[in-house]
Amino acid sequence: MTILEITESIDSGEKTPEEKLKILRRIRGDLMEELHGKQQLVDQVDYLIYQLKTEQNKVQ
16 A cells, blocks of 8 residues: 555545544554564564574584
């Protein structure tokens, strides 16, 4: 989702400021959840890199 899509979604139709805030908070929550999942994946990849480096150092 792009910022343009977000802006269009809150500006379409007759929405009160409260409704717009509710939409934006939901979108933000969804984005944070997605970010958290991506961060967990980055952490797992970092751990695999650490393991490989550790094993490589033991061999040398």
